[in-house]
Amino acid sequence: MPPANLPDPVQVGCRYSRHLQRLLQARPALADQTADVPLTRAELDDWLAEEPLTEDSLKSALRRMKQRAYVRICTRDLACDASLAEVTEAMTLIAEVAVETATRVSHAALAARYGEPRNAAGVAQRLIVIGMGKLGGRELNVSSDIDLIFVYPEDGETDGERSISNFEFFTRLGKQLIAAISEVTNDGQVFRVDMRLRPNGDSGPLVCSFDMLENYFVTQGREWERYAWIKARPMTGTRHDELENIRRPFVFRKYLDFGTINAMRDLHAQIRREVAKKDMADNVKLGPGGIREIEFIAQVFQLIRGGRDRSLQIKPTLQVLKLLAAKSQLSRDAESELATAYDFLRRLEHRLQYLDDAQTHSLPGKVEDRELVAQAMGFGSFEALAMELDDHRQNVARHFEAVFADPNDHNHKLDGIWHDDGGDESQAPRLASLAGMGFRDAPAAAARLAGIRSGSRYQQLSDAARGRFDALVPRLIEAAAALADPDAALSRGLDLLEAVSRRAAYLALLQQYPQALTKVAQIVGSSSWAASYLNRHPVLLDELLDPRLLEAEHDWAAFRAQLAHTLDEVEPDTERQMDLLREAHHAQVFRLLTQDLSGLLTVEHLADHLSELADIMVDRALILAWRKLLKRHVDTPRFAVISYGKLGGKELGYASDLDIVFLFDDPAPEAAENYSRLATRLNTWLSAQTPAGQLFETDLRLRPNGDSGLVVSSMEAFRKYQLESAWLWEHQALTRARFTAGDPAVGAAFEAIRCEVLTRKRDLAKLREEIMAMRKKMLDAHATKMDERDTIFNLKHDAGGLIDVEFAVQYLVLGYSWQYCELTENKGNIALLAMAARRGLIPVDLADAVRDAYRDYRRMQHAARLNDQTSRVAKADVAERVVVVRRLWKAVFNPD
Numbered sequence: 068m069p070p071a072n073l074p075d076p077v078q079v080g081c082r083y084s085r086h087l088q089r090l091l092q093a094r095p096a097l098a099d100q101t102a103d104v105p106l107t108r109a110e111l112d113d114w115l116a117e118e119p120l121t122e123d124s125l126k127s128a129l130r131r132m133k134q135r136a137y138v139r140i141c142t143r144d145l146a147c148d149a150s151l152a153e154v155t156e157a158m159t160l161i162a163e164v165a166v167e168t169a170t171r172v173s174h175a176a177l178a179a180r181y182g183e184p185r186n187a188a189g190v191a192q193r194l195i196v197i198g199m200g201k202l203g204g205r206e207l208n209v210s211s212d213i214d215l216i217f218v219y220p221e222d223g224e225t226d227g228e229r230s231i232s233n234f235e236f237f238t239r240l241g242k243q244l245i246a247a248i249s250e251v252t253n254d255g256q257v258f259r260v261d262m263r264l265r266p267n268g269d270s271g272p273l274v275c276s277f278d279m280l281e282n283y284f285v286t287q288g289r290e291w292e293r294y295a296w297i298k299a300r301p302m303t304g305t306r307h308d309e310l311e312n313i314r315r316p317f318v319f320r321k322y323l324d325f326g327t328i329n330a331m332r333d334l335h336a337q338i339r340r341e342v343a344k345k346d347m348a349d350n351v352k353l354g355p356g357g358i359r360e361i362e363f364i365a366q367v368f369q370l371i372r373g374g375r376d377r378s379l380q381i382k383p384t385l386q387v388l389k390l391l392a393a394k395s396q397l398s399r400d401a402e403s404e405l406a407t408a409y410d411f412l413r414r415l416e417h418r419l420q421y422l423d424d425a426q427t428h429s430l431p432g433k434v435e436d437r438e439l440v441a442q443a444m445g446f447g448s449f450e451a452l453a454m455e456l457d458d459h460r461q462n463v464a465r466h467f468e469a470v471f472a473d474p475n476d477h478n479h480k481l482d483g484i485w486h487d488d489g490g491d492e493s494q495a496p497r498l499a500s501l502a503g504m505g506f507r508d509a510p511a512a513a514a515r516l517a518g519i520r521s522g523s524r525y526q527q528l529s530d531a532a533r534g535r536f537d538a539l540v541p542r543l544i545e546a547a548a549a550l551a552d553p554d555a556a557l558s559r560g561l562d563l564l565e566a567v568s569r570r571a572a573y574l575a576l577l578q579q580y581p582q583a584l585t586k587v588a589q590i591v592g593s594s595s596w597a598a599s600y601l602n603r604h605p606v607l608l609d610e611l612l613d614p615r616l617l618e619a620e621h622d623w624a625a626f627r628a629q630l631a632h633t634l635d636e637v638e639p640d641t642e643r644q645m646d647l648l649r650e651a652h653h654a655q656v657f658r659l660l661t662q663d664l665s666g667l668l669t670v671e672h673l674a675d676h677l678s679e680l681a682d683i684m685v686d687r688a689l690i691l692a693w694r695k696l697l698k699r700h701v702d703t704p705r706f707a708v709i710s711y712g713k714l715g716g717k718e719l720g721y722a723s724d725l726d727i728v729f730l731f732d733d734p735a736p737e738a739a740e741n742y743s744r745l746a747t748r749l750n751t752w753l754s755a756q757t758p759a760g761q762l763f764e765t766d767l768r769l770r771p772n773g774d775s776g777l778v779v780s781s782m783e784a785f786r787k788y789q790l791e792s793a794w795l796w797e798h799q800a801l802t803r804a805r806f807t808a809g810d811p812a813v814g815a816a817f818e819a820i821r822c823e824v825l826t827r828k829r830d831l832a833k834l835r836e837e838i839m840a841m842r843k844k845m846l847d848a849h850a851t852k853m854d855e856r857d858t859i860f861n862l863k864h865d866a867g868g869l870i871d872v873e874f875a876v877q878y879l880v881l882g883y884s885w886q887y888c889e890l891t892e893n894k895g896n897i898a899l900l901a902m903a904a905r906r907g908l909i910p911v912d913l914a915d916a917v918r919d920a921y922r923d924y925r926r927m928q929h930a931a932r933l934n935d936q937t938s939r940v941a942k943a944d945v946a947e948r949v950v951v952v953r954r955l956w957k958a959v960f961n962p963d
Contacts, residue, residue, distance in 0.1 A: 076101045076142040083145050083443040086424035090134060100138040105149065106157040111136060111164045120168065122176045125247050129165050130254035136161050140209065141421060145443060151410050154417060158207035163302055165257045166196050166215070169247035170303045173240050182227020184219070184236045189226075192219050194237050194274070195304035196244070199264050203298035204382040208413065210420035210427075212259035213248075216299070217241040217274040220306050237274040259426065264295050277313060284317040290330035293318050297366050297373075298382045319374035320572075327370040328579050331363055332471045351412050351419070352428035356460025358416065360467040361409045364388075367470065368396050372609075375650075377636055385409060395615050401466050408459035415456065418443040474581050481541035485516060504548035512557055516540070519561060528568055535574040539564060542581060546588035556592025563591060566602045573605050576612075583611040586661075593664045594933040596721065600660070604760060606650065607657040616661055621676055626655070627683050634687065644691055645752060648684060649759040655680050656721060664933075670925045671897075677719040682710075684762060685725070686808035688752040693745055698737070705733040706742050706779075707809035708749070709817055711769045716803040716895055718925075720932065724764035725753070728804075729779040732813045739781065746779040769800055782813065786820045795837050798824060799877045805893045821891070828885040835960055838878050845870060851939070860945050862928050862938040866956070867949030869928070872896060872921050875959045879903045897921060909958055917955045920948035 077098050081088045091098055114132045118124060140157045143149040149157075174194065178184075184192040199214035201207045217240075223233045249260040265271055266283040275283070296318045301307045352358045365387040373379040376394075381387060385406055392402035418440050419427050431437055434449075441452040484500055494513070501509035519525050519540075528536060543564065547556035567573035577584045587608070591598035601607060610616060630651055637643045659676050662668050668676070685708050693704050712726035713719045729746040731738060754765045770776050771788040780788070789801070801821055806814025849864040850856075856865075863869045876896045884890045887906050890899065897918045904914035927945075928938050942949075 076146045076148070077138075080138075080142040080145045080421075083418065083439055084141055084421040086421065087138065087141050090138070094134065097134060097138045100135045101142045102139055103148075105143070105153045106136055106139050106160065108160050108164065111160060115164065115168060120172050122172065125169060125172050126250065126252055127254055129168065129247060129257045130252065133161055133165070133257045134254070137209075144209075144417060145421065147445070151413050154209065155201070155206045155413070158209060158211065159202060159205045162198070162202055162207055162213050162258060165248050166198070166213075166244070166302050169244045170194060170196060170240070173243040173247065177236060177240055177243070178225070178227075180227065181229050181231050181236060182225035184223060184225050184233040186221035186223040186233075190221075192221060192223065192233055192237075193304040194219050194240050194244075195307070195310060196302045197310075198298075198300045198302050199295060200298055203300040204384065205300075206383060206413075208420065209417045210424050212261045212426060214261045214264050215245075216262070216265045217244075218277065218280055218310065219274060219304075220277050220309065222276050222278075234272075234274065234276070238272070241273045264292075277309060281313045284313065288317055290327065291334050293327075293370060294331065294334070294366055297369055300382065315380070316374075319370070319380060321374045328367060328471065328575065331367050331370070332473065347429065349430040350428050351416055351430070351456070354460070356408075356462070356464035356467070358409065358412045358428075360463050361388075361405050361412075364397075364405065364467060364470050365391070372396070395613050397466075398614075401469075404462045405466055408463050411455070411459050415440070415444060415452075474579065479538070479541040479545070481544050484513075484544060485520075485537065485540045501544075504544075505553050506548065506557070507554050512554060515558060515561060519565065524565060524568060529571075532568060532571050532574060535571070535578045536564065536568055538578055539574065539584060542584055543588060546585045547592065550588060550592040552592055555595070556588045559591035559595065559598035560588050562598065563587065563602055563605070567605045567608075570605065573608055576608055580612055583608060586611045590661060590664060594660075595935045596933050597660055597664065599935070600653075600657070600721075604653045604657070607653060610654055610657050610661075616658060617665055617667060621655075621659075621679075623676075623679050623683065627687075630683065630687055631690075634691065639695075641691075641695060642757065645755065645757050646759040648688060648752070649757060649762050652680065652684050652762055653760065660721065670922070670929045671895075673929075674713075674718045674720065677721070677723075678714055678717040681714055681719055681725065681763070682807050685710075685727070685749075685753065688762070689745075689749055689808050692748040692752050696741065696744060696748065698741060698744075700735050700737050700741055701733070703810065704731070704742065704745060705738075705810050705813055706731045706745060707813035707817060708807045709804055709814075710807040711800050711804045712766075714807065715805050716893065718895065720929065722932070724766050726766045726769050726800075727807070728767070728770045730782055730785055730813060730817055731779060732782040732810075732816055739779070742779045743777070750778075769797070782816050782820070785817070786823075789820060789824045793824075795834075795881075796841060798881060799838075799874075801825065802877050802880045802891075803893060822884075822888070825880060825884045825891045826888055829882060831882050834878060834882050838874055839960055842870070842874050856942075858942055859939050860942040860949065862924050862931075862940060862945070864938075865949075867952040869921070869924050871952050871956050872900075872917060872924075875955050876900060876903075878959055879908055883908060909955065913951065913954055913958060916951040920951050923948055 077087075077091070081091065111132060114135060115128055118128060120128055136157065140149070140154055144154050186192060195218050197203070197216040197218060199216060201211060202213045202215075207213070217237065219233060219237045221233070224230045225233070225236055245260045245262070248257045250256060262273065263269055265273070266275055266280060266287070272279075296314055299314055299318075301310055348354050350357060362384055365384050368391050369379050369387060378390060379387070379394075381390065388397065388402050388405055388409075391397040392399050397405075416428055419429070419431065421443070422431070422436060422439070431440065437449040441447075441449040444452055446452040446455070481500075484497055497513055498509045501512050506512045525533070525536065540561075543560045544557060547553045547560060550556045564574075564577075577587070587601070591601065630648075633651070634644050634647055637647065656677070659668065659673060659680075663673050689704075689706070689708060693699065693706075707730050709715075709728040709730060710725065711728065713723040714725050714727070729742070729749070731742040733742070750765055750767065753763050754761065767778065768774055770778070771780050771785060771792070777784075789797070793801075801824060804817075804821060806817055845864065846866060849861070851859050851861050851865050861868060873896060876899050880890045880899065883903075883906070887902075889902055890906075892898075892902075894902075900909070900914045900918050900921075903909050904911045924945075927940060931938055931940075
């Protein structure tokens with residue numbers, strides 16, 4: 068027992084730690100190491116600086132430093148003065164100082180004998196000690212070993228008289244480092260060192276060069292090693308960026324890696340078998356609901372998503388859990404329960420280890436030790452501790468099963484329909500089953516299934532991919548059968564499965580998350596355009612896992628900021644930035660699409676969102692395009708993108724192209740040339756096809772002089788053209804034009820010119836005549852053919868359709884804005900009709916009726932496009948709307 072005159076924190080510590088008792092008996096002066104503040108790196112460095120460090124004194128100095136630090140940590144923790152974070156950070160600091168110091172001293176001693184290790188170019192090389200596991204994550208426990216890997220940048224030789232290879236030099240250095248830290252002396256040891264995580268484990272060389280490491284990852288790296296290298300952190304040496312460029316692509320795949328769930332499930336099953344075999348149910352680390360399961364939950368999401376979301380490449384477990392909740396990969400309740408359990412289990416783990424400084428994670432067998440541990444955790448009895456422990460472990464196990472449970476570990480009731488060999492005897496029951504589930508064309512569905520099974524694509528799948536495919540098809544049949552059009556849902560769903568069949572990650576996603584497959588069936592069954600969009604961009608399947616998918620609110624300001632941050636993170640990688648722009652746009656379009664198909668958005672609100680999204684994309688592309696130009700005469704370009712047409716009028720659809728014009732207002736001599744390059748580069752950023760697809764189709768023909776004009780115009784030239792040379796149709800287009808991206812001052816200058824042009828007083832008779840003549844040309848070219856006009860109506864082109872409304876509004880804007888300047892406001896056709904009615908330009912009741920008809924037309928046109936249909940409908944279905952639009956046309960162009 069410790070002396071009675073020890074300070075209170077030491078008395079408390081000695082009560083619960085026999086190791087602390089023995090340490091103080093051997094070195095009583097250590098009792099003075101208690102303090103009211105956490106341990107710092109500076110203190111550790113100061114303690115080591117109290118005596119010269121040599122090869123001979125190194126081991127003793129490091130062990131005495133560890134002992135002094137241990138007293139501080141143990142007493143503060145057991146007196147409940149230190150958080151878990153303080154304890155693990157303090158233990159990590161000890162390891163860092165020990166590794167850095169031992170490396171420095173041992174390197175100097177070896178260099179004195181053999182010279183400095185250098186590469187072929189004569190550049191000095193340094194050993195990089197990589198901290199793995201809890202050391203890498205700054206989560207070291209109080210009686211932990213440390214997992215290390217030794218690497219060095221390049222092969223070569225030392226420059227001394229007794230020259231040896233760099234490999235031999237660093238091998239000797241590694242051995243000395245291990246001995247300095249882990250060898251048991253009269254002062255004990257600093258840490259046990261475990262080198263088994265290095266390439267090829269115990270059978271591999273102690274050190275490896277960057278080339279050796281990279282080759283190993285490419286040719287032999289195993290799935291569990293990806294898991295192990297998540298927390299890898301270089302602690303010594305230089306050229307860490309090069310090392311990270313080797314590590315990152317091995318650990319984090321560029322694609323969504325849902326296949327890792329199966330690999331980690333298998334790894335966990337192995338661990339559980341070992342736990343059961345060794346009767347380790349009381350192991351708080353490896354047992355059911357233990358620390359390892361929390362770490363697995365955090366790390367599986369990192370492996371799945373970390374390649375596409377670098378923010379998930381962090382190391383500390385609790386930070387990962389918090390981030391996963393923020394990204395809705397875990398619920399807030401799950402994150403809270405897991406974080407609380409992690410804190411409890413880690414603190415319990417420490418109290419188990421404080422007893423005898425043993426690397427144990429199991430509850431003690433002795434009754435008296437169990438009571439000590441319970442009291443150290445603040446419980447009155449071991450039974451009370453055990454109840455709390457069980458609650459936490461049950462919570463962890465529940466969340467672990469939610470993530471890792473195999474949803475396909477049993478046969479599906481429809482397996483027979485998919486696995487049927489198609490023989491004559493089985494055909495009738497198969498068709499009957501499909502018809503009974505609601506399929507209208509059961510023979511076609513059966514033939515499609517049989518065609519896939521006999522097709523070369525299916526036959527050539529790997530065994531693993533075919534197994535996933537086989538598990539998904541019966542579930543797709545079931546999901547499709549529950550929908551209004553099961554035949555379309557099944558056909559389009561099978562198209563998607565075939566399209567992604569060679570990309571194991573997507574099959575794994577759909578297999579692991581049955582709710583995603585159900586949503587896929589619902590989406591593709593509702594819209595052929597949506598089905599095609601998913602086929603082109605299967606990475607969007609991941610969006611189906613986000614519970615916020617159907618939230619109607621969109622925080623575009625936050626999205627704009629996040630997009631800028633994401634793109635800046637990969638600067639200066641232009642190709643990656645172009646892909647990320649497209650992926651971000653596709654993801655947001657898909658979210659809007661799912662909300663649209665669920666009836667959560669009106670056509671007007673959808674168009675507003677799509678237009679805002681396009682504005683954000685164009686603005687960010689402009690910033691990046693300017694940044695990439697080699698010759699820039701100003702930091703911020705005095706340049707603007709002006710949008711016309713659907714984007715200008717904020718009526719953008721899913722597949723709308725962008726009608727845009729580029730303007731600048733800059734007197735610099737080099738401005739025209741630089742902005743011409745910028746405009747060309749920007750158009751490439753927007754329209755180029757990359758592996759991630761295309762952002763937008765762009766149309767630049769509305770610029771002054773169209774295709775024969777300059778790609779970018781100065782404000783002066785633009786104004787002159789609009790006032791002196793523009794055609795009437797160009798002024799009609801100007802009614803729907805607006806500033807979209809770039810310099811707001813240039814945008815304001817454009818708006819001033821636009822208003823100047825629109826408010827010019829015009830000859831109404833001539834204006835009416837020209838617009839009617841233009842409309843007649845369009846009718847002649849695009850209206851429904853004469854022999855179909857009694858039954859078919861084209862929503863866009865026919866008389867009484869959308870274009871009639873648009874031309875009427877444009878006439879009112881051009882004819883009366885000089886008198887009522889509010890008509891120049893680009894608020895859309897529906898709002899402008901109401902404004903015109905308030906000014907007495909058209910009857911109020913007619914304006915209201917046309918506004919309703921215009922909304923209905925857009926809604927019908929949108930529904931048709933969702934299923935890749937034309938804007939042709941039965942005339943009888945729109946007869947009343949046609950009448951009111953024709954009344955508007957007559958009121959505007961043929962008044963009595």
